[in-house]
Amino acid sequence: MKAKTAKESLSITTKVVLPNDTNTLGNLFGGQLLAWMDVISSVAAHRHCKRVVVTASVNNVSFQQPIDHSSIITLEAKVSRAFNSSMEVFVDVFVENPITGVQIKSNEAIYTFVAVDQNGGPIQVPELIPETDEEKERYAGALRRKQLSLILAGKMDPKDADELKKLFL
Ligand SMILES: CC(C)(COP(=O)(O)OP(=O)(O)OC[C@H]1O[C@@H](n2cnc3c(N)ncnc32)[C@H](O)[C@@H]1OP(=O)(O)O)[C@@H](O)C(=O)NCCC(=O)NCCS
Numbered sequence: 001m002k003a004k005t006a007k008e009s010l011s012i013t014t015k016v017v018l019p020n021d022t023n024t025l026g027n028l029f030g031g032q033l034l035a036w037m038d039v040i041s042s043v044a045a046h047r048h049c050k051r052v053v054v055t056a057s058v059n060n061v062s063f064q065q066p067i068d069h070s071s072i073i074t075l076e077a078k079v080s081r082a083f084n085s086s087m088e089v090f091v092d093v094f095v096e097n098p099i100t101g102v103q104i105k106s107n108e109a110i111y112t113f114v115a116v117d118q119n120g121g122p123i124q125v126p127e128l129i130p131e132t133d134e135e136k137e138r139y140a141g142a143l144r145r146k147q148l149s150l151i152l153a154g155k156m157d158p159k160d161a162d163e164l165k166k167l168f169l
Contacts, residue, residue: 018069147164
């Protein structure tokens with residue numbers, strides 16, 4: 001199976017925050033943003049492996065500032081590392097200044113997708129080759145985050161999390 005670069009999975013979408021997307025304060029509803037992030041990151045995971053993918057976990061979601069209605073926001077998703085059947089995807093969200101057009105980062109999240117066959121069982125995905133400094137940094141931390149996510153999901157015994165333990169030793 002041929003390895004792929006991170007940029008081959010890059011997926012970008014732009015949204016306008018409409019009234020139906022807002023909370024009672026008139027800002028973007030967090031659940032709506034999560035749904036948009038889920039969709040664009042699944043596209044990135046699909047572009048990496050060209051198979052059906054399902055969301056296995058959502059971690060490190062940050063809502064740093066409220067996003068006003070009528071804002072133009074851009075979501076960028078890219079696979080940061082592929083394991084056996086799972087892929088970690090980073091989503092970066094930017095809000096556009098309506099006057100200057102300058103984009104400021106407002107949110108980030110890390111999704112894990114698993115490629116599945118017609119029976120819903122996990123299947124092998126291609127390796128990922130990081131190229132830029134940021135891609136290499138995210139790749140290096142992905143195994144640690146995978147182990148933490150598995151521990152939180154009750155799927156890994158903390159004493160087996162070798163990569164995570166290196167943080168504390
Ligand atoms: C995701 C799913 C296919 C995993 O199936 P499973 O039987 O747990 O399979 P495994 O234990 O072999 O795990 C498969 C991979 O997922 C990874 N994984 C599973 N749960 C994870 C979690 N919480 N965080 C990170 N990775 C996870 C495993 O580490 C493994 O990765 P690897 O093959 O790259 O090493 C299965 O749990 C599922 O179908 N979940 C529902 C998905 C869904 O419907 N999502 C939509 C949101 S409701």
